[in-house]
Amino acid sequence: MDNNLQDYSHKRYNILTGEWVLVSPHRAKRPWQGQNEAVSNDNRPAHDPDCYLCAGNTRINGEENPDYKDVFVFTNDFAALQTTSPVFSVDEGLFKAESEQGICKVICFSPDHSKSLADMEVEDITKVVKTWQAEYELLGSNEAINYVQIFENKGAVMGCSNPHPHGQIWSQSTLPNEVEKKDHHQKAYFDAHKSSLLSDYLKQELQANERIIYQNNDFVVLTPFWAVWPFETMIVPRHNYTNISELSEAESVAFADAISKITKAYDALFQVSFPYSSGIHQAPTNGQNNAHWHWHMSFYPPLLRSATVKKFMVGYEMFGSPQRDITAEQAADRLRALVV
Amino acid sequence: MDNNLQDYSHKRYNILTGEWVLVSPHRAKRPWQGQNEAVSNDNRPAHDPDCYLCAGNTRINGEENPDYKDVFVFTNDFAALQTTSPVFSVDEGLFKAESEQGICKVICFSPDHSKSLADMEVEDITKVVKTWQAEYELLGSNEAINYVQIFENKGAVMGCSNPHPHGQIWSQSTLPNEVEKKDHHQKAYFDAHKSSLLSDYLKQELQANERIIYQNNDFVVLTPFWAVWPFETMIVPRHNYTNISELSEAESVAFADAISKITKAYDALFQVSFPYSSGIHQAPTNGQNNAHWHWHMSFYPPLLRSATVKKFMVGYEMFGSPQRDITAEQAADRLRALVV
Numbered sequence: 001m002d003n004n005l006q007d008y009s010h011k012r013y014n015i016l017t018g019e020w021v022l023v024s025p026h027r028a029k030r031p032w033q034g035q036n037e038a039v040s041n042d043n044r045p046a047h048d049p050d051c052y053l054c055a056g057n058t059r060i061n062g063e064e065n066p067d068y069k070d071v072f073v074f075t076n077d078f079a080a081l082q083t084t085s086p087v088f089s090v091d092e093g094l095f096k097a098e099s100e101q102g103i104c105k106v107i108c109f110s111p112d113h114s115k116s117l118a119d120m121e122v123e124d125i126t127k128v129v130k131t132w133q134a135e136y137e138l139l140g141s142n143e144a145i146n147y148v149q150i151f152e153n154k155g156a157v158m159g160c161s162n163p164h165p166h167g168q169i170w171s172q173s174t175l176p177n178e179v180e181k182k183d184h185h186q187k188a189y190f191d192a193h194k195s196s197l198l199s200d201y202l203k204q205e206l207q208a209n210e211r212i213i214y215q216n217n218d219f220v221v222l223t224p225f226w227a228v229w230p231f232e233t234m235i236v237p238r239h240n241y242t243n244i245s246e247l248s249e250a251e252s253v254a255f256a257d258a259i260s261k262i263t264k265a266y267d268a269l270f271q272v273s274f275p276y277s278s279g280i281h282q283a284p285t286n287g288q289n290n291a292h293w294h295w296h297m298s299f300y301p302p303l304l305r306s307a308t309v310k311k312f313m314v315g316y317e318m319f320g321s322p323q324r325d326i327t328a329e330q331a332a333d334r335l336r337a338l339v340v
Numbered sequence: 341m342d343n344n345l346q347d348y349s350h351k352r353y354n355i356l357t358g359e360w361v362l363v364s365p366h367r368a369k370r371p372w373q374g375q376n377e378a379v380s381n382d383n384r385p386a387h388d389p390d391c392y393l394c395a396g397n398t399r400i401n402g403e404e405n406p407d408y409k410d411v412f413v414f415t416n417d418f419a420a421l422q423t424t425s426p427v428f429s430v431d432e433g434l435f436k437a438e439s440e441q442g443i444c445k446v447i448c449f450s451p452d453h454s455k456s457l458a459d460m461e462v463e464d465i466t467k468v469v470k471t472w473q474a475e476y477e478l479l480g481s482n483e484a485i486n487y488v489q490i491f492e493n494k495g496a497v498m499g500c501s502n503p504h505p506h507g508q509i510w511s512q513s514t515l516p517n518e519v520e521k522k523d524h525h526q527k528a529y530f531d532a533h534k535s536s537l538l539s540d541y542l543k544q545e546l547q548a549n550e551r552i553i554y555q556n557n558d559f560v561v562l563t564p565f566w567a568v569w570p571f572e573t574m575i576v577p578r579h580n581y582t583n584i585s586e587l588s589e590a591e592s593v594a595f596a597d598a599i600s601k602i603t604k605a606y607d608a609l610f611q612v613s614f615p616y617s618s619g620i621h622q623a624p625t626n627g628q629n630n631a632h633w634h635w636h637m638s639f640y641p642p643l644l645r646s647a648t649v650k651k652f653m654v655g656y657e658m659f660g661s662p663q664r665d666i667t668a669e670q671a672a673d674r675l676r677a678l679v680v
């Protein structure tokens with residue numbers, strides 16, 4: 001690979017979204033006098049009587065959580081999307097709006113308040129994977145739901161309002177912006193090449209062998225060439241499945257193993273429970289031919305230099321393009337060394 | 341306007357970028373147990389001997405700042421873009437990268453370390469406006485520079501590493517993502533209608549009179565119909581100038597007045613020096629016909645509920661679409677009441 005990429009400002013193209021990221025490798029050396037994040041307290045009890053996600057506790061709406069033993073799913077008490085809202089649209093000149101229906105759920109990964117995915121056994125993460133699969137199928141079979149977004153916000157710095165290990169699903173009637181982009185670019189590639197964009201990308205990554213962090217029989221964990229967040233990674237299935245419900249039993253375990261490996265490496269990086277938002281992008285459930293989709297999971301972690309100094313995506317990034325200081329290759333090298 | 345917009349989940353279309361924002365008006369009521377931001381200490385001295393932006397002080401590279409009296413511009417000591425970097429490109433299958441040249445500058449708005457734009461006289465803000473105009477022209481006349489991004493990150497929560505009142509300019513050889521989108525949508529509209537997209541939008545906003553916060557002879561401050569950030573606003577010139585250097589003397593003062601009014605209203609909202617990133621989107625300096633551009637300035641402030649609780653653009657927002665809890669109309673009502 002061109003050595004200039006490690007030394008000089010350049011932009012890299014994201015084949016999935018069609019957007020660019022500005023990379024300024026020489027800039028990592030600048031001093032930081034800005035905001036420091038609080039390091040979250042990791043000495044949490046296994047059960048917190050004040051946590052509305054712990055087993056047996058009462059939620060804000062008066063409902064009592066069951067005495068669950070592994071994964072627990074419920075409809076978000078403050079859902080951003082609902083199925084009961086009316087259908088309407090506004091089309092007045094340059095004012096354009098559409099009603100949006102949907103279902104939002106919360107998934108507790110474990111009854112143990114003190115844990116995160118990084119601390120859980122592969123066996124227990126596999127139960128989370130199976131819940132995602134079941135929810136993708138269940139929600140996707142609903143007439144009103146054409147897309148199912150599975151994600152996790154981990155850590156206070158990522159807007160997580162409760163440290164109990166949990167993720168969310170927001171499912172809805174239309175495709176969100178980011179999914180539209182990936183749909184478009186994967187479709188164009190599939191139509192032109194008769195193979196999935198990520199299958200061919202994965203081949204090239206495995207051959208280049210510069211951004212691979214970990215691989216098992218069924219999954220590859222890598223830093224994408226166009227990574228935006230300092231230690232952004234992507235888990236890509238070797239097989240071009242369109243969605244997670246297509247995984248076999250063994251593949252589901254291999255997926256859990258990949259999640260376990262990368263989240264543990266993250267925690268080891270700055271010796272802190274590593275904050276991130278993660279999400280699974282997969283085929284819409286709109287009943288159309290989505291053969292061009294190759295599902296994948298991404299991690300967008302904000303920490304840059306240490307447990308307390310994050311990358312801010314602000315002025316230039318909001319008005320121009322995302323910008324990063326360390327290269328994808330440098331980030332991959334550091335994470336690879338931490339996989340155990 | 342359709343009352344459903346105030347009560348039920350819907351998405352609104354951004355005519356400038358072609359993207360959607362999810363609005364969930366019923367959701368503002370949910371409790372917050374998440375991160376609280378530190379309130380920045382506003383008792384700063386007029387001159388801080390440790391500030392590398394104050395007059396007379398020495399910067400990290402050993403250069404001494406002049407004893408400036410109003411605005412002071414210098415080249416960023418840790419520039420993300422440089423003119424000296426080599427020209428190269430990578431085009432290996434699905435790995436695509438291009439070198440990027442550019443010039444990054446820092447603009448101190450005032451020698452007074454304790455001030456922000458909200459505390460400055462219109463006369464002094466006018467000097468900042470004039471500096472932006474001069475820099476747009478100067479940088480834009482450089483062969484290597486085809487786009488000039490003027491922006492400000494204000495407040496530690498917006499990644500600002502020094503509270504001294506200052507903004508930045510990152511200018512570069514290609515158009516960043518967000519500018520590409522606005523270029524595309526403004527051009528399509530202009531070609532079809534022979535008028536600028538924002539001129540027609542402004543007419544409609546003035547008629548609807550639901551999101552206007554302030555207006556003077558030459559500028560309108562409003563909450564765009566498709567606002568993403570809780571108290572996002574836009575300053576739109578009534579005249580369809582393509583860039584800020586076209587403003588007359590009187591219009592430059594009117595622009596400074598608009599900035600003064602909205603930043604003061606922001607500070608009054610939660611009785612705190614209001615953090616935001618602001619930026620000016622205007623015509624590229626690529627020597628092409630950019631008659632379709634109608635320049636404007638936007639403010640993206642993160643605070644949502646109070647001086648310490650911000651909106652997090654995380655999981656769903658990163659993987660799906662931006663999402664907001666209060667409507668643009670509610671935000672405009674609150675800000676309008678605070679303009680003095």
Ligand SMILES: O=P(O)(O)O[C@H]1O[C@H](CO)[C@@H](O)[C@H](O)[C@H]1O
Nearest residue numbers: 311312313314315316317499501
């Ligand atoms: O240039 P500064 O103030 O050091 O840095 C700040 O603004 C830049 C431009 O938006 C961002 O890339 C940085 O993440 C942010 O901390």
Ligand SMILES: O=P(O)(O)O[C@H]1O[C@H](CO)[C@@H](O)[C@H](O)[C@H]1O
Nearest residue numbers: 159161651652653654655656657
């Ligand atoms: O749903 P929560 O955990 O209350 O909220 C968190 O995740 C949501 C989905 O990404 C965001 O909209 C919120 O800003 C964030 O604080």
